[in-house]
Amino acid sequence: xxxxxxxxxxxxxxxxxxxxxxxxxxxxMYYLTGGGHVSGATLIKKxxxxxxxxxxxxxxxxxxxxxxxxxxxxxxxxxxxxxQAKNDPALAAAIRYQRIFTDMGLKRGRVGLYGFSDxxxxxxxxxxxxxxxxxxxxxxxxxxxxxFMKAMETKDEAExxxxxxxxxxxxxxxxxxxxxxxxxxxxxxxxxxxEDGTPLTIADVKAKINLWLAxxxxxxxxxxxxxxxxxxxxxxSTGSPEDLLRLGQTIVFDxxxxxxxxxxxxxxxxxxxxxxxxxxxxxxxDEVKAVFDKVMENIELxxxxxxxxxxxCEEFERQGHKSPLNTQAPIEGYVHSLGHGLGLNVxxxxxxxxxxxxxxxxxxxxxxxxxxxxxxxxxxxxxxxxDSVWIRPDGRAEILAEYPYDLVLEMKKWKK
Amino acid sequence: xxxxxxxxxxxxxxxxxxxxxxxxxxxxMYYLTGGGHVSGATLIKKxxxxxxxxxxxxxxxxxxxxxxxxxxxxxxxxxxxxxQAKNDPALAAAIRYQRIFTDMGLKRGRVGLYGFSDxxxxxxxxxxxxxxxxxxxxxxxxxxxxxFMKAMETKDEAExxxxxxxxxxxxxxxxxxxxxxxxxxxxxxxxxxxEDGTPLTIADVKAKINLWLAxxxxxxxxxxxxxxxxxxxxxxSTGSPEDLLRLGQTIVFDxxxxxxxxxxxxxxxxxxxxxxxxxxxxxxxDEVKAVFDKVMENIELxxxxxxxxxxxCEEFERQGHKSPLNTQAPIEGYVHSLGHGLGLNVxxxxxxxxxxxxxxxxxxxxxxxxxxxxxxxxxxxxxxxxDSVWIRPDGRAEILAEYPYDLVLEMKKWKK
Numbered sequence: 005x006x007x008x009x010x011x012x013x014x015x016x017x018x019x020x021x022x023x024x025x026x027x028x029x030x031x032x033m034y035y036l037t038g039g040g041h042v043s044g045a046t047l048i049k050k051x052x053x054x055x056x057x058x059x060x061x062x063x064x065x066x067x068x069x070x071x072x073x074x075x076x077x078x079x080x081x082x083x084x085x086x087x088q089a090k091n092d093p094a095l096a097a098a099i100r101y102q103r104i105f106t107d108m109g110l111k112r113g114r115v116g117l118y119g120f121s122d123x124x125x126x127x128x129x130x131x132x133x134x135x136x137x138x139x140x141x142x143x144x145x146x147x148x149x150x151x152f153m154k155a156m157e158t159k160d161e162a163e164x165x166x167x168x169x170x171x172x173x174x175x176x177x178x179x180x181x182x183x184x185x186x187x188x189x190x191x192x193x194x195x196x197x198x199e200d201g202t203p204l205t206i207a208d209v210k211a212k213i214n215l216w217l218a219x220x221x222x223x224x225x226x227x228x229x230x231x232x233x234x235x236x237x238x239x240x241s242t243g244s245p246e247d248l249l250r251l252g253q254t255i256v257f258d259x260x261x262x263x264x265x266x267x268x269x270x271x272x273x274x275x276x277x278x279x280x281x282x283x284x285x286x287x288x289x290d291e292v293k294a295v296f297d298k299v300m301e302n303i304e305l306x307x308x309x310x311x312x313x314x315x316x317c318e319e320f321e322r323q324g325h326k327s328p329l330n331t332q333a334p335i336e337g338y339v340h341s342l343g344h345g346l347g348l349n350v351x352x353x354x355x356x357x358x359x360x361x362x363x364x365x366x367x368x369x370x371x372x373x374x375x376x377x378x379x380x381x382x383x384x385x386x387x388x389x390x391d392s393v394w395i396r397p398d399g400r401a402e403i404l405a406e407y408p409y410d411l412v413l414e415m416k417k418w419k420k
Numbered sequence: 421x422x423x424x425x426x427x428x429x430x431x432x433x434x435x436x437x438x439x440x441x442x443x444x445x446x447x448x449m450y451y452l453t454g455g456g457h458v459s460g461a462t463l464i465k466k467x468x469x470x471x472x473x474x475x476x477x478x479x480x481x482x483x484x485x486x487x488x489x490x491x492x493x494x495x496x497x498x499x500x501x502x503x504q505a506k507n508d509p510a511l512a513a514a515i516r517y518q519r520i521f522t523d524m525g526l527k528r529g530r531v532g533l534y535g536f537s538d539x540x541x542x543x544x545x546x547x548x549x550x551x552x553x554x555x556x557x558x559x560x561x562x563x564x565x566x567x568f569m570k571a572m573e574t575k576d577e578a579e580x581x582x583x584x585x586x587x588x589x590x591x592x593x594x595x596x597x598x599x600x601x602x603x604x605x606x607x608x609x610x611x612x613x614x615e616d617g618t619p620l621t622i623a624d625v626k627a628k629i630n631l632w633l634a635x636x637x638x639x640x641x642x643x644x645x646x647x648x649x650x651x652x653x654x655x656x657s658t659g660s661p662e663d664l665l666r667l668g669q670t671i672v673f674d675x676x677x678x679x680x681x682x683x684x685x686x687x688x689x690x691x692x693x694x695x696x697x698x699x700x701x702x703x704x705x706d707e708v709k710a711v712f713d714k715v716m717e718n719i720e721l722x723x724x725x726x727x728x729x730x731x732x733c734e735e736f737e738r739q740g741h742k743s744p745l746n747t748q749a750p751i752e753g754y755v756h757s758l759g760h761g762l763g764l765n766v767x768x769x770x771x772x773x774x775x776x777x778x779x780x781x782x783x784x785x786x787x788x789x790x791x792x793x794x795x796x797x798x799x800x801x802x803x804x805x806x807d808s809v810w811i812r813p814d815g816r817a818e819i820l821a822e823y824p825y826d827l828v829l830e831m832k833k834w835k836k
Contacts, residue, residue: 024539029445029641041643041658061749062656062756078749086775094562118540123440124532126539127546127560144543146510211637214680218634221627225445225641227457227681240478242457264630265643333477333494340478359502 005158005369006035012151013051019113021151022142023047025121027070029225029266031348032118032152037070039265046101047072048108058104080104094125098132105137112139118152148355157345157353158369164394164404166263167346167371170270171392171405173220174259178274180216181209181257182413185249185278190418194251196278206230207245213259222261226350229258229273236275237381239340239388251279251415254288254385256377260350269350270405271373273390279415285385288378289411292387295319295376299342303393303401309356309364309372313342316376317358325378328358336380343373346392368397371404421574421785422451428567429467435529437567438558439463441537443486445641445682447764448534448568453486455681462517463488464524474520496520510541514548521553528555534568564771573761573769574785580810580820582679583762583787586686587808587821589636590675594690596632597625597673598829601665601694606834610667612694622646623661629675638677642766645674645689652691653797655756655804667695667831670704670801672793676766685766686821687789689806695831701801704794705827708803711735711792715758719809719817725772725780725788729758732792733774741794744774752796759789762808784813787820 013021023032027042036047036055042063049055059067061078068074080100089095105111117130130142147153159167188196188204196204213228231243236256249255258273275292277285295316302315317329317338326337333339341360345352354364354372366372372395377388391403429437439448443458452463452471458479465471475483477494484490496516505511521527533546546558563569575583604612604620612620629644647659652672665671674689691708693701711732718731733745733754742753749755761768770780770788782788788811793804807819 026642028643041645041656043642043656060656061751062654065651065654065657081748083748083775091777093564094560097562116540117543119538120536121539122535122563123537123539123542124534124560124566125563127533127543127558128562129560130543131560142543144510144540144545144547146513146544147538147541148509150540211635214634214637214639215631218630219627221630223630223639223641225639226442226459227444229457235481238478238481240457240459240476241481332497332499335477359499361507 005160006155008158009049009151009155010052012154013116016116016145016151017114018051018116018151020048020050020108020110020115021118022115023118024126025119030120031156034266034348035152035156037072039267040066040069042066042070046104048104048110050108050110056108094128095132097129098136101129101133102136105140110140111137114141114143116143116145116151118145118150148353153353156347156349158367159347159371160369163268163347164371166268167270167392167394168404170222170261170263170268171272173217173222174261174270174272175405175407176220177213177216177261178257178259178272178407181213182276184212185209186413186415188249188415188417190251190279190415194279196249196251203248205245206232206243206247206249209249210243210245217261221264223264224259224261225266226260228260229256231256231386233384234381236386237379237384239377239379239386249278251418252277252282254285254387256386256388258388258390262350266348268348269346271346271350271375271390271392272405272407273375273388274407274409275387275389275411277412279412279418280420281412284383285387286411288380288385288387291320291323291325292376292378292389293409296374296389299374299376300401303366303395305395305399306365306367308360308362309342309354309366310358310360312366313356313358316342320376320378336382337378338376339379340377343375343390346371346373366395368395368399370395421576422571424574425465425567425571426468428570429532432532432561432567433530434467434532434567436464436466436524436526436531437534438531439534440542441535446536447572450682450764451568451572453488455683456482456485458482458486462520464520464526466524466526472524510544511548513545514552517545517549518552521556526556527553530557530559532559532561532567534561534566564769569769572763572765574783575763575787576785579684579763580787582684583686583808583810584820586638586677586679586684587688589633589638590677590686590688591821591823592636593629593632593677594673594675594688594823597629598692600628601625602829602832604665604831604833606667606695606831610695612665612667619664621661622648622659622663622665625665626659626661633677637680639680640675640677641682642676644676645672647672647802649800650797652802653795653800655793655795655802665694667834668693668698670701670803672802672804674804674806678766682764684764685762687762687766687806687808688821688823689791689804690823690825691803691805691827693828695828695834696836697828700799701803702827704796704801704803707736707739707741708792708794708805709825712790712805715790715792716817719782719811721811721815722781722783724776724778725758725770725782726774726776728782729772729774732758736792736794752798753794754792755795756793759791759806762787762789782811784811784815786811
């Protein structure tokens, strides 16, 4: 939780943290500012002290909404900086950092760097800062294990409430998609038709998804997976826009929207067959569902998340599928890990991969996805089932948005 | 244009470029891959050679759509890398880069770094790469002057067609907003009402904007400015969600959506007063419109963009307003620069600020915004007018999406 930041900084011997970039779609900056239209900002937090936000003068109104102490960049007039830097903008930016650090009393010490921003600009400026302030050790932390990821790993109830609300939005949209698809007319060759009698495409379905998400105050900055047939067998294929919707084929629908402005995410997957399922697809689905249920029954409080992933590997291998447990980077069978933490990042700690460190544990306050799946692209099919789960303070695991698990969606205007 | 990349690399003595991050919402990666759900990828282009895309194995289908030579990260098994790196993920990533560079024949030389990604992770990995491959000089280029920004600065006709299409989407949405607002009932205290009789808020209007953008295949990753009254006087205030819509106040509506998935942007602003305008607001508007018209008449082919900005400063000062020409960081009057290039970045070269370098010129193929404005937050008003303009191959300046310039929008159900 946010209140853990100082202790985490202490653990990593950081005297201060430096966050750069916009407030939106930039989780560390959003975490400390609450978002808003603040662009190209600089946030500095010394250990044990409140954060200070440096911002463009034009955005002082938006910056003030953060509730942080705000200082305008105009305190360090750019024309002067540029002159001193002989018109080198990277050096000018570095000199501004030097003055900011001086004003913050940071002439030496260890400072961690964070934020989603332009890496080329950042490197150019950092190389200058290192020359200008040799006693300041500016270090990059690997994102997946950074103090931010560790603080964000556990959520307070207000944060979980926001994830839950996105879960409601997500399942509402999924319900509307199911309602829309099952209401379509079906051509003789089992292709779904739009209201105007032309074939329905993946692109059409995605346009509806985007519309309904926007209507409910969400956005999907990382897209939506709606993949049919062979594409469903490729776990991160988002689906081919021109593909038609056909009865009987597996559709993997993985939707991971966030609050508008880059806030909290939800993550959810169902696999559907419209009208009917081939016996082979039904069998694959039943195997995944059995493993999914096993996962839900075996969530063990304070155990490493990867233990659960290992259990999934073993179960799938027992069913006769390949998994990362005994096959290096399999491309058929169970080809990914069980899940991941979920919050301001669609993927965050705790991690469940077999190589994850032991401190990725299912402790109270984490929100994780459980998303076992089986993929056979050459057979033109794939199945994944995913819910997002909160480990409650009382230790119970709670699915944050309930939704039915049917594989086959009955078509209202079609009979086999 | 993209075909200029090799020559630009030569100018900057770059033997190769290294682009990291996702394909979406990451302009340099999008520019060379065409977007798609490719995450955490690495693109390397040696000067004079085609780019090669390294990607997660699960995303091989999406990666292939780029048309580039694609190599899966599974070529460099992660478990082995992690073992060699003694479980340090940043070092493991650096070792993978070392192998990739070796396979690309890049054991020495000068390599520029690009992409929108996590700066902390990037720095941690770069510090390791620099130790592992001392003969490889890995440099950050300031984004605003990078080879990418210089290549992207001029657009081919296919790229302009995409900006123009976003312009049509933008003006269509603006038209719907105007239609919606002017059709509202008005309370006695001049507050606009929703269909259900409760007051209309900025948040309601923004929800409609998001909905209509999604419906037309666009997204607004950087938000929308819809600011009324005092907020309109703060150029980058996005508007307070709870603010009510009131007759007679200046509303600055600045909308800058992009193609879904992080493609080409459009950028557009109108200032409206609903029902009527106070004489002071009308005067402010007329002053901005006069300067806007002057800008349109004075676009000089192959001249530095900042010359036009200087003209704007002079015109506004002649009208009695402050400008950056003679006031350092003014907070009233004309407080920003005239405009900026527009493409895969909402802000890109050429730049128009008074400190911009002389090579930011209005040459054929650039698409720039022209957005003069005047701001008086203490008087509760602000005005900005903005169109996006293409400098055509024949040298003519063309507004890419026409829309009327009325300040006062007549309310259909209200008379003064």
